[in-house]
Amino acid sequence: MGGINPAGRTSGHQAFRRTVLDALPADQQRQTLEGLAALMRLAEHSDHGWQDSTGQPIDSPASLLREQVLDHTLIRRNEDPRFQAPGLPANRRAELALAEPVRVTLRRKQLPEQLPEGWEVRELDAREVEVTLPAGMLEVLLPDTQEPKVKAAAQLPSGFDPASLYRSVHHPRGLAMAIFGASDCLGASGLDWETLRQQLNPDHIAVYAGNSIGQLDDEGWGGLLKSLVSGQRATSKQMPLGYGQMPADFLNAYVLGSVGGTGAALGACASFLYNLRLGIDDIRAGRRRVVMVGTADAPITPEIIEGFRAMGALADDASLKALDAVTLLTDADYQRACRPFARNCGFTMAEASQFVLLMDDTLALTLGADILGAVPDVFVNADGYKRSISAPGIGNYITLGKAAALVRNMLGETALKERTYLHAHGTSTPKNRTTESHVFDEIARANGIEQWPVVAIKAFIGHSQGSAAGDQLASALGSFAHGLLPGIPTLDAVADDVYAERLRFFTTPQAFSADAAFINAKGFGGNNATGVVLSPQVTEQLLLQRHGSAAVEAWKAKRETVRAQAAAYLSEADKGHYAPRYQFGEAVLEGPELDIRADRIHIPGYHQAVSLNVDNPFGSLNGEGQS
Structure with missing residues (x-):
C-alpha cells in the first residue's frame, strides 16, 4: 500500500501512527515524528545526520519539531494563501452610470472581439488603442475579495508538494498525488515492478484508479470551465487532464507501463471501494493476477468548497461558532471541526491519494509478497426511491448486512461478534450521525453483537471524497499491524440522536486484536x-488451508528478502528521500513494433505475449467450430 493524506505517508503506516501517536512506544513516536518532519521539509537526514531546512545540524528533530509537526498535519486552519487575507479572489457585478462619454486606453489585445454598441475605437500605435465609452449604463465586473466562509480543511502535511518530486509540468494536484501514491505503493511492496511484470502475461495486469469529482483545480477542468469568464486562455492539457479516470491513465502511461485492463468507477464517497471491487472481481474471475487499485482526490479549491457549503454539507465558520457558542475561532477550534457521532455541523474537506496492490494468492506466495491483509469482497447497493438525491437511504443496510454475513460464514459467529470492528464513513454531519449509527446498530442487533467498536478517522483527516474509503482501508491495515484502534478525539459526548445501544465509541486509542474490519461508505x-x-x-x-504448510513455509522464506527491500525503501522515505517513478516518454510503442499473430500479440519489452484465445460462453454458429 502507498499514498499520502493529511496524516502523512501511507507506507510504513506513517499516517496511521500519526492518529494513534500518544499510544505508541517512544521509539515509534520518534520515528513517526522524524519521518513527518522529513516529509514536511522541516528536516532531512544525510550521512552527516539530521539537518533542518536551512542545512544546520539538529540532534533531535522529533523533540525539536514536534509541535510544528503536530500543528501542521491533520485538520487545521486552511493554509492555502487564497484562503488568507485579504480573502478569496472574486468578481462583483456592477452597473456604472456614466454621466458623459469616458475615454480609456487599452492594449489592442484586450479589446472585446465584439465591440459593445456605441464604443468608438481610435488607434494610438501598434499596441494600444483609445476607446470612447458612451454615456449611459456600463455593465462591469469589479475585482473583489471575499472572506472565506469555510476555513477548516484537512490538507496534506504543510511543506509537502508531490509535484516538486518529479518532472511535473502543469499537472493537476490530484495527478501529482497519484504519481506519488502509486510510487509509494510500489516502493513499500518490496517488489521490483519490472521483474514482476516480466513474469506475467501483459493482459494479467490491471489498473483501476480515479476519483469522485475529477481534477477541478486550475490545471484541470477548473481552469478550463472558468477560462472564458476569467479572460484566461484554455490550455491543451486542461481538458484531458480533468477526466475522473485520469489517475489510471497516468499510472499506465508514466508509472507502470501497463497495457492490461484499466478504468475507474466513480461513485462519490464510495469511489475507492468501487475500484477495489473491480480489482477483486477481475482476480476472482481469473482475468487478472495483479491489480493496482486507488484514488487521488484534491478537492480543496474555493469553488468546490463553496459548492458543498451551499448545500449545507460543510462545517463552515458560522456553524462552528454557533455550535460552540463562541464569537472567534482559534486554531484549536479548527482542529476540532470534524466531530463524528457528536453534536456536529458538517464535514471538513480533505485531500488524499491511496493505492493498494492486489494479487491472486498463488502469485503472492510465489513472489514472497508481504501480505498486509486480504479483501474477500466489496458489496454495493443503491438507495432506491428517495426525496433528495443527497439524502441517505436504505442501501447501506444491505451492504453492511451482506458483509457481516460473509465474515460470519468465513470466520464464525464468535469472530464476528468479538473480533471485528466498524470503520465508519463518519462524516460529521447531523444526518450521517443518525442514519449511519442506525445502520450499525440494526446490523449489530440482527447478528447478536452487543458492543461493536466504531472507528471514525475523519475526525483526524477529514473527508477526502472518493479517497475516503482508501484512507479507512489504510487505517485498518495499520490497526492490524499495531493492535490499536484510533479513538474519536473530538467526541466530547455521543449525540442524543445517535443509535448507540449496541455500539462502542471511544475517544482515545484502544488495544484490539481484530480478525476483520468493515470499511463503510455512504456516498452522495x-x-x-x-x-x-x-x-x-x-x-x-486461509492460505495454509488452501495451499498447505509447505507452500506457506516456502512463501515465508521468500518474504524475508522482500521485507528487507521494503525496509530499505521505508528507511530512505523516513529520511525525506523520495524518487517517484515517472517514466515520461520512455519505452513508447506504436503499432509497427508489435508482432501480431492470429493467436497472440508479442509486445517488445514483455517476455510473455498477450494471448488472443478468449473465452466464448455463447456457443458458435460456425460449422467449423462444431464437433
Missing part, C-alpha cells in the same frame, strides 16, 4: 459500499 446520490478486510493472521490461516 446513494453510493453505498461496504468492504471486508481480513487481518494478516487470518489471511495466513
